[in-house]
Amino acid sequence: MISPYDSPVEIAEGVFWIGFYDVSRNLHCNPYLVIDGNEAVLIDGGSRTDFSSVMMKLLQTGIKPSAISHLIYQHYDPDLCSSIPNFEDIIDKDDLNLLSQRENNVFIRYYSVRSRMFCVESIGRELTMKAGRKLRFILTPYAHSAGSFMTFDERTGTLFSSDLFGSYDIKWELFVELTSGCADCEEEEPCPGGKDYCPVKGIKNFHRRIMTSRKALKYAMEQILPLKVERIAPQHGSIIRKKEDIGLLVERLMTLDNVGIDGVC
Numbered sequence: 453m454i455s456p457y458d459s460p461v462e463i464a465e466g467v468f469w470i471g472f473y474d475v476s477r478n479l480h481c482n483p484y485l486v487i488d489g490n491e492a493v494l495i496d497g498g499s500r501t502d503f504s505s506v507m508m509k510l511l512q513t514g515i516k517p518s519a520i521s522h523l524i525y526q527h528y529d530p531d532l533c534s535s536i537p538n539f540e541d542i543i544d545k546d547d548l549n550l551l552s553q554r555e556n557n558v559f560i561r562y563y564s565v566r567s568r569m570f571c572v573e574s575i576g577r578e579l580t581m582k583a584g585r586k587l588r589f590i591l592t593p594y595a596h597s598a599g600s601f602m603t604f605d606e607r608t609g610t611l612f613s614s615d616l617f618g619s620y621d622i623k624w625e626l627f628v629e630l631t632s633g634c635a636d637c638e639e640e641e642p643c644p645g646g647k648d649y650c651p652v653k654g655i656k657n658f659h660r661r662i663m664t665s666r667k668a669l670k671y672a673m674e675q676i677l678p679l680k681v682e683r684i685a686p687q688h689g690s691i692i693r694k695k696e697d698i699g700l701l702v703e704r705l706m707t708l709d710n711v712g713i714d715g716v717c
């Protein structure tokens with residue numbers, strides 16, 4: 453059966469979701485490709501086990517692997533980094549750049565990296581692609597790694613949030629929409645929007661287990677407030693593109709209790 457997720461999905465001008473729908477998992481990984489003119493950058497490329505599916509989608513966008521100038525990794529976990537050697541082999545060029553944050557780079561080296569590694573702080577926390585698109589890097593320390601950051605595409609208002617806004621859920625759709633009842637719902641109630649699962653519950657559950665503390669999560673949410681965000685593209689879970697949904701989730705996560713160590717002691 454043909455699924456819309458068998459092809460890359462252009463979620464904004466020049467921004468492609470190149471993940472895949474794995475029905476057997478309750479954690480979906482979302483790598484993204486940003487194409488501007490003849491240049492592309494790959495964001496949170498994915499795991500070694502996912503590599504062939506991601507590579508297939510990447511080629512379906514019509515871009516040649518050699519057009520990729522930067523591999524961006526918003527923290528150092530294997531679910532986004534372990535295919536680094538595979539991408540390096542396919543891209544196969546000496547001037548490929550790997551961009552992360554210095555706290556991450558210490559660990560990313562252990563994926564047998566051969567690209568030139570840079571810290572986002574050494575380039576002024578922004579990257580301007582050759583055709584002019586600007587990507588800004590926003591540090592979110594301890595949400596969840598010391599060197600975690602988000603990437604903001606100014607042209608389209610797309611915020612690549614890495615693990616922030618991720619979700620654990622057996623149900624999955626590429627774009628999620630909350631219902632009008634979500635704002636007042638206590639989660640234990642049957643979904644006022646008639647869904648057979650609760651997207652807010654999956655998001656809260658993920659943040660309680662993955663983020664380090666309420667303080668770190670609140671700080672990360674505060675960094676989003678001044679941005680003109682049109683859509684949030686997380687590394688797990690679903691893309692959020694309604695302004696009211698983004699506002700509601702930022703508010704809920706800003707005040708979430710029992711986050712990480714706070715739920716232990």
Ligand SMILES: [Fe+2]
Nearest residue numbers: 527529596615
């Ligand atoms: Fe992570």
Ligand SMILES: [Fe+2]
Nearest residue numbers: 529531615687
């Ligand atoms: Fe992750």
